[in-house]
Amino acid sequence: MRLLLIADVHLERPFKWLGHARGAERRRELRDALTRAVDCARDYGVDAICIAGDLFERENAPPAVGEFLRATFARVRPIPVLIAPGNHDYFSTGCLYDRISWPSNVHIFRDAPPRPCPVADGTIWGAAFIGPERYQSPLENFRVDGEGLHLALLHADIMDGESSSPYGPLAPEEIERSGLALALLGHVHECRVEETRRFAYPGSIEPLDLSEVGSHGALLVEISRSGYSIQHLALARRTVIHAEIDISSISTIRELSELFAAQRAQWDGNDVRLRVLGSLQGELLIHPEAIREALDGLDVDLALDVWPAEDLDSLARQRTTLGAFVRAVREKIAQATDGSDARRWEDVLAAGLAAFHGHEVILK
Numbered sequence: 001m002r003l004l005l006i007a008d009v010h011l012e013r014p015f016k017w018l019g020h021a022r023g024a025e026r027r028r029e030l031r032d033a034l035t036r037a038v039d040c041a042r043d044y045g046v047d048a049i050c051i052a053g054d055l056f057e058r059e060n061a062p063p064a065v066g067e068f069l070r071a072t073f074a075r076v077r078p079i080p081v082l083i084a085p086g087n088h089d090y091f092s093t094g095c096l097y098d099r100i101s102w103p104s105n106v107h108i109f110r111d112a113p114p115r116p117c118p119v120a121d122g123t124i125w126g127a128a129f130i131g132p133e134r135y136q137s138p139l140e141n142f143r144v145d146g147e148g149l150h151l152a153l154l155h156a157d158i159m160d161g162e163s164s165s166p167y168g169p170l171a172p173e174e175i176e177r178s179g180l181a182l183a184l185l186g187h188v189h190e191c192r193v194e195e196t197r198r199f200a201y202p203g204s205i206e207p208l209d210l211s212e213v214g215s216h217g218a219l220l221v222e223i224s225r226s227g228y229s230i231q232h233l234a235l236a237r238r239t240v241i242h243a244e245i246d247i248s249s250i251s252t253i254r255e256l257s258e259l260f261a262a263q264r265a266q267w268d269g270n271d272v273r274l275r276v277l278g279s280l281q282g283e284l285l286i287h288p289e290a291i292r293e294a295l296d297g298l299d300v301d302l303a304l305d306v307w308p309a310e311d312l313d314s315l316a317r318q319r320t321t322l323g324a325f326v327r328a329v330r331e332k333i334a335q336a337t338d339g340s341d342a343r344r345w346e347d348v349l350a351a352g353l354a355a356f357h358g359h360e361v362i363l364k
């Protein structure tokens with residue numbers, strides 16, 4: 001049996017942190033990612049497309065989303081599309097899932113306990129969230145009969161240890177105990193495949209916020225009674241990048257623009273969490289707002305951790321502990337016997353000043 005597993009598409013996510021226009025663009029990108037996944041399933045000739053919940057965010061999803069889903073899944077007929085609703089798209093009478101006239105290849109699991117759906121030479125057992133929370137394990141009191149190939153399609157939170165979860169807590173041991181060969185899961189937004197413990201999360205199809213680093217997409221699952229293999233397909237167009245830039249050594253807006261321009265090709269079209277740090281001098285001390293302006297047009301979440309460059313002469317005149325520190329270290333720099341000795345004392349001065357001001361100590 002060959003399957004394409006996706007989960008956590010989160011269609012209609014608000015993306016409030018990006019504002020209205022960029023949020024709308026991002027919602028289009030999520031629909032595009034689902035379209036790519038469906039095309040990919042057809043190219044690989046899978047026996048079914050499995051969707052492990054959080055396909056859309058039901059509080060934001062208008063009927064147009066239902067129409068988009070209907071049309072998208074109709075295009076891959078006769079490939080079956082199995083959907084196990086999660087906490088964001090839980091099933092209830094009259095919900096979006098219930099209102100669409102689905103094509104014959106779409107199968108939506110509507111009940112909280114696992115229900116069977118035959119696929120190729122095996123059976124896929126799917127369970128639904130029927131409310132925004134689920135405190136019981138989706139495999140509670142569940143056991144498959146017979147020798148066949150049995151898989152589960154669930155939105156669930158794998159529990160290592162004793163902790164509980166409002167999102168379908170599932171202990172890995174329950175999977176094997178139930179007689180299942182593999183659990184195809186949604187809920188965790190990071191790709192996680194554990195072959196020995198028999199579960200796989202594809203993760204969100206595109207990164208949904210700045211914490212979702214790593215590769216995103218779908219899983220291609222090949223499974224028979226003798227074993228299985230799972231391959232990650234990187235379908236996402238975006239990547240989350242975490243970057244840090246120290247601007248202590250520059251003093252003009254032009255140098256700053258050049259510094260960012262060098263990163264633009266890598267950052268453009270991705271989600272960047274950028275920390276700009278260091279001491280401000282020259283033009284940047286007068287116009288610190290230039291830092292934010294130089295990032296215009298990029299999806300950058302900026303954290304500024306900057307402080308004015310020190311006026312050492314006036315510090316050295318202070319009758320304070322800081323003043324005494326500056327005087328003492330400057331004397332050491334003046335007495336340095338060679339360049340490397342002087343640099344070492346300059347480091348001491350920089351680190352000491354940063355520590356006095358409660359800034360992070362940066363040694364070059």
Ligand SMILES: [Mn+2]
Nearest residue numbers: 008054088187
């Ligand atoms: Mn989710």
